[in-house]
Amino acid sequence: MILFRGLKPLNPPLLTEEGRKIVAYFQDEQISESEWVQELKRKHGQEILVHILNRKAVYEEASSLSIDISPEEVASELKRDMIGYDSEEAYYYEMETQLGLSPEDVATEMHYRLTLQEIAISEIDITEAEIDNYFEENKDQFEARKQFQLSIIKVASQASAEDILDQLEDGADFTQMAKEYSTDVTSRDKGGRIGAVEWNDPFLPQKMLSAADSLKINDIAGPFEWDHDYVIIQLTDIVVEEQEDIRDIHMTIRKQLALNESIPLTQLENNLRDKYEARLMVYIPPA
Structure with a gap:
């Protein structure tokens, strides 16, 4: 993620002699939109294309499995992520400054991550005995923080x-x-x-x-x-924190044990791209 601060846009858009849009100046040197886009493609193009294809494949699979993550599930997981931060504001400030993500971006990424996890564990069965054993051996993890x-x-x-x-x-x-x-x-x-x-x-x-x-x-x-x-x-x-309900604790344990047995999430993304015939049609040289 690239962040630029302290640059003022010029209005209206200016054009080079060749008719290309000017997006910036360095002293008297013009930086055209095509130069800018080319550099973005060179450095981040492959990553962004794969990012787009992953999301299309994952949400296609989620639809076929009737997996739909609710806003409440996203909010609950975000609350867990915020543990250790001084406040919700401090959490979002770090997401913005370190990753360039707005609160809406963070929620979108969390929705995707939870969807991918649910796909990964959709065919894995965890018994009640396994859940009870894990809980007894790790009770301290589930105490009110x-x-x-x-x-x-x-x-x-x-x-x-x-x-x-x-x-x-x-x-x-x-x-x-x-x-x-x-x-x-x-x-x-x-x-x-x-x-x-x-x-x-x-x-x-x-x-x-x-x-x-x-x-x-x-x-x-x-x-x-x-x-x-x-x-x-x-x-x-x-x-x-308020003590988590025992049913929610069991659901958390079930998911964690299932994820331990599932294939790596990056491998799942690769598999889903193959399943839905996602393919790159351009070659982008490495930066």
Whole structure:
């Protein structure tokens, strides 16, 4: 996905001496629409054509199998994808900045992915015994998720951390102290905010997470050893998801076990293109 920002369109469209539409200028040099399209074809043409054919083949197969993904299913899966983000807005912001996808694009891609998955598992049977066994062995995966919104101040020594903690106890502002003293470059400019973390995140100090679980909103605790540094934390919010219905959990397990047995989704796309006689009629040299 290619994004361009800070370029103002010219109105009305201008033409070259040969009558080709001008889409941009570099100083006095004209960039024509045909040059632009040719470059897009050279770099992304094959990928885009296959993308189009995949979707036509997949939705043709879905129609033949009476598979129809509802807006509610798309919304539910998007909600799962948003776990770990500070907010829905933060999720869509990353989709836009990293992938160039609008919220509508994200929903469209999710609808396609769910449709493809349903086709992949349409002929795979999973028994209730298999579902029950998986649930018993992986109960922790289906517990209601708890997330802490944390801010941190990270410093190199315990003595420095103790000194900062004393200042905080005397009424110093956590955000300002983080900006002034924290060595964590990722969070420092945001007043120490690291966003949402899972209550059982295996990559974070367990003593720190256990302490966060006992704090009230805006409470401060520390210092905790983190790798070779020391951190002080402030709990700014706790988010606990509603426990998923056991029937929905069983459906999730059934789908996951079926996907484990299915062919890779890229192979399924290839097979469906062949089944519906999709073919490329042009050769696009690699970029």
